[in-house]
Amino acid sequence: MDGDITQSQEWAALGKHQEELAGRHLRELFAEDPGRAERMTVTAGDLYLDYAKHRATGRTVELLAALAERAGLRDRIEAMLGGEHINVSEDRAVLHVALRMPREVELVVDGQDVPADVHAVLDRMSAFADRVRGKEWKGATGKPIETVVNIGIGGSDLGPAMAYEALRDYADAGVAARFVSNIDPADIVGNLRDLDPETTLFVVSSKTFTTLETLTNARVARSWLVGALGDDAVAKHFVAVSTNAAKVAEFGIDTANMFGFWDWVGGRYSYDGAIGLSLMIAIGPERFREMLAGFRTMDEHFRTAPFDRNMPVIMGMLGIWYTDFFDAETRAVLPYSQRLHRFPAYLQQLTMESNGKSVRADGTPVTAQTGEIFWGEPGTNGQHAFYQLLHQGTRLVPADFIGFAEPYEDREGMHDQLTANLLAQTSALAFGKTAEEIAAEGTAAEIVPHKVMPGNRPTSTILAPKLTPSTLGQLVALYEHIVFVEGTVWGIDSFDQWGVELGKKMASDLAPALTSEEPPTSFPDPSTERLVRRYRELRGRRA
Numbered sequence: 001m002d003g004d005i006t007q008s009q010e011w012a013a014l015g016k017h018q019e020e021l022a023g024r025h026l027r028e029l030f031a032e033d034p035g036r037a038e039r040m041t042v043t044a045g046d047l048y049l050d051y052a053k054h055r056a057t058g059r060t061v062e063l064l065a066a067l068a069e070r071a072g073l074r075d076r077i078e079a080m081l082g083g084e085h086i087n088v089s090e091d092r093a094v095l096h097v098a099l100r101m102p103r104e105v106e107l108v109v110d111g112q113d114v115p116a117d118v119h120a121v122l123d124r125m126s127a128f129a130d131r132v133r134g135k136e137w138k139g140a141t142g143k144p145i146e147t148v149v150n151i152g153i154g155g156s157d158l159g160p161a162m163a164y165e166a167l168r169d170y171a172d173a174g175v176a177a178r179f180v181s182n183i184d185p186a187d188i189v190g191n192l193r194d195l196d197p198e199t200t201l202f203v204v205s206s207k208t209f210t211t212l213e214t215l216t217n218a219r220v221a222r223s224w225l226v227g228a229l230g231d232d233a234v235a236k237h238f239v240a241v242s243t244n245a246a247k248v249a250e251f252g253i254d255t256a257n258m259f260g261f262w263d264w265v266g267g268r269y270s271y272d273g274a275i276g277l278s279l280m281i282a283i284g285p286e287r288f289r290e291m292l293a294g295f296r297t298m299d300e301h302f303r304t305a306p307f308d309r310n311m312p313v314i315m316g317m318l319g320i321w322y323t324d325f326f327d328a329e330t331r332a333v334l335p336y337s338q339r340l341h342r343f344p345a346y347l348q349q350l351t352m353e354s355n356g357k358s359v360r361a362d363g364t365p366v367t368a369q370t371g372e373i374f375w376g377e378p379g380t381n382g383q384h385a386f387y388q389l390l391h392q393g394t395r396l397v398p399a400d401f402i403g404f405a406e407p408y409e410d411r412e413g414m415h416d417q418l419t420a421n422l423l424a425q426t427s428a429l430a431f432g433k434t435a436e437e438i439a440a441e442g443t444a445a446e447i448v449p450h451k452v453m454p455g456n457r458p459t460s461t462i463l464a465p466k467l468t469p470s471t472l473g474q475l476v477a478l479y480e481h482i483v484f485v486e487g488t489v490w491g492i493d494s495f496d497q498w499g500v501e502l503g504k505k506m507a508s509d510l511a512p513a514l515t516s517e518e519p520p521t522s523f524p525d526p527s528t529e530r531l532v533r534r535y536r537e538l539r540g541r542r543a
């Protein structure tokens, strides 16, 4: 909607409703209405969502759906799918959904036949991945590739790294992937240490091909390779993924070995396109396309399901509910899957870079909190670390639990133990344990308060049959659309990231002061000045 959504009737109605619900416990809500367990569920593709353990009722969902309508969510979904320039601050279309559209779809945006271009790249990626996997693509000395090293950062790292970890059981061609991102030399040095240049392929991934970290790591990798195999080896050991052919050529990578994408794909929304090349090489084009089909399943659901039966809408609006009406600061994401150990990190960029904004799309300041802080670790590890705070701390931390019915491989019933833990945690968080119950177990009176489990701590549970390429695609698309729903209600541009620019600029301004042998002359502020001087002393330079 235009203007300030917090001034709308729908917002006010939710505020009033919150006052009614704030004093209610999930124990009461379930006692009054046991049927909510059945009703407060949604299925989308292979994903089953139970949201009964939320501080919400059917009425809450109605009011949240009304707010989504008021925010113009329906039109905005169509605007995104139609290629309108909804990324206003960069005047760009937002078309990551096109990365998984079928070939036959007709969509011409700004004169570009989008599905045709998407599939042309996918076909080239597939052909290349097949050559590497089939040992036809050989290194400079005639040996096949055994390790692909993706060099990228942010969206050019987190997506493929997360997905490779998630799907590594499907890596069936004997080609492993590694990911180097940080400007910290420890990253590239540690990763190259045990690699053989003759069997290593570097995929330099950068939308802009100007990112300092990536270009620096790529130069280090190139020196390492050239040192071992000579200049001519670069063509067989370096390929690029980028939107910037000129910069790729300037770096010395043949653009015949470049896989492209477009400015209408945000970095954090890009791993289902060419940025996923390292993943595709590891798991194969067929599995990669299964993953795209999974994305598409969720896209279709998001586009067509009524809001009160729409998984991304419900989860996104619950995010609004807790952020803006219960003052929750964070959302935990707790996958009961070791393979998803990078999923929270991936979601941090997806959600926080998208929705960490203080002005609306029209430049006016927001009047509500925006941007949930995402964090998390896989269960059960988290249980033995930070769940204490979730259970008995003073903060409200809504959490998404994610589990799978079937493991890729099991030993001694471990997978059922894993799931039992997931279910036990969400139940304990919701219902807790009262002082009476604890006293009745014979606990000494002075210990009782320490053992009380307050409960009333909201969780979503997402259950899927198995972590496969398809279910991973469904999960990622789910969170992409959750971000979209929230961003729409907040009225912000979820597709720019101006806030990361200043730090980059300042780092490049500061670098000479750290590296020069001359005393430094200019500093941004007195605290930084002292730190620069201290650093230089420690490095043995004139401070």
Ligand SMILES: O=P(O)(O)OC[C@H]1O[C@H](O)[C@H](O)[C@@H](O)[C@@H]1O
Pocket (backbone or CB within 6 Å): 153, 154, 155, 156, 205, 206, 207, 208, 209, 210, 211, 214, 267, 268, 353, 497, 500
């Ligand atoms: O892919 P690149 O152009 O190298 O960008 C890599 C990353 O860096 C930037 O600073 C942005 O904050 C990210 O959104 C982006 O994914």
